[in-house]
Amino acid sequence: MIRIENVHKSFGKLEVLKDISMEVQQGEVVALIGPSGSGKSTLLRCINCLEMPTDGRIYIGSQDMTSPRTDIMKMRQNIGMVFQHFHLFPNKTVFENITYAPITVKGIPTAEAARKAMELLERVGLTDKKDIYPSKLSGGQKQRVAIARSLAMEPDIMLFDEPTSALDPEMVKEVLEVIKSLAQTKITMMIVTHEMGFAREVADRICFLEDGRLIEEASPQQFFSNPKSERARSFLEKVL
Ligand code: ADP
Ligand code: MG
Numbered sequence: 001m002i003r004i005e006n007v008h009k010s011f012g013k014l015e016v017l018k019d020i021s022m023e024v025q026q027g028e029v030v031a032l033i034g035p036s037g038s039g040k041s042t043l044l045r046c047i048n049c050l051e052m053p054t055d056g057r058i059y060i061g062s063q064d065m066t067s068p069r070t071d072i073m074k075m076r077q078n079i080g081m082v083f084q085h086f087h088l089f090p091n092k093t094v095f096e097n098i099t100y101a102p103i104t105v106k107g108i109p110t111a112e113a114a115r116k117a118m119e120l121l122e123r124v125g126l127t128d129k130k131d132i133y134p135s136k137l138s139g140g141q142k143q144r145v146a147i148a149r150s151l152a153m154e155p156d157i158m159l160f161d162e163p164t165s166a167l168d169p170e171m172v173k174e175v176l177e178v179i180k181s182l183a184q185t186k187i188t189m190m191i192v193t194h195e196m197g198f199a200r201e202v203a204d205r206i207c208f209l210e211d212g213r214l215i216e217e218a219s220p221q222q223f224f225s226n227p228k229s230e231r232a233r234s235f236l237e238k239v240l
Contacts, residue, residue, distance in 0.1 A: 007056035034209035080150030140171030
């Protein structure tokens with residue numbers, strides 16, 4: 001579903017991704033883990049072309065996202081992204097946040113978009129917040145709306161960039177539960193997270209980045225109990 005081949009990314013002289021290659025199969029859940037500044041966000045942003053790699057290729061299915069002939073806007077409709085800081089439309093209600101893109105970008109009939117929105121609100125447990133504006137929601141509720149909004153486009157891939165890092169501790173769980181329930185569907189997911197317990201439980205595979213390099217790829221079982229690299233080991237000692 002996602003194939004990253006020898007990707008490099010530099011900002012000026014600073015090389016932040018150094019020859020990253022990895023694949024994610026359809027339906028697989030991959031957790032990206034690593035110290036702050038290791039390039040996790042940049043890698044996710046390269047996958048949906050919010051950043052262009054300086055070198056290398058990224059394929060989504062058979063489509064090369066780095067090719068100038070690829071219709072990036074179209075490809076992006078199939079890739080949902082959830083950020084640390086929600087990015088909801090402040091002047092739209094919860095319901096409008098969710099139905100906006102399906103109606104205006106995808107051309108879904110209003111009634112169908114509305115039905116789908118209600119189904120998604122039920123799934124994230126926010127049916128009663130439908131007509132509320134984002135400013136009236138808690139952080140955990142905002143993030144659940146952001147997830148529902150992404151899912152409304154029916155993406156094959158979901159990218160999460162530290163979805164719980166901006167939340168108060170008591171709200172982390174409600175968001176992780178929603179993501180966990182998604183992991184049981186056949187959607188393909190890449191999740192940047194500092195929640196090690198969550199990564200261990202939900203991910204099929206852990207990818208550990210440090211200083212722009214993919215240092216280690218392993219099953220959660222292997223990674224958390226017996227990491228191969230010294231760098232992963234010392235990272236885990238600090239965070240666990
Ligand atoms: P992480 O998500 O693992 O914390 P990032 O991908 O955000 O790491 O950042 C990796 C490095 O790239 C950092 O040194 C960061 O300062 C730098 N960086 C990220 N985005 C930009 C940008 N738009 N311009 C310049 N430097 C950037
Ligand atoms: Mg980041």
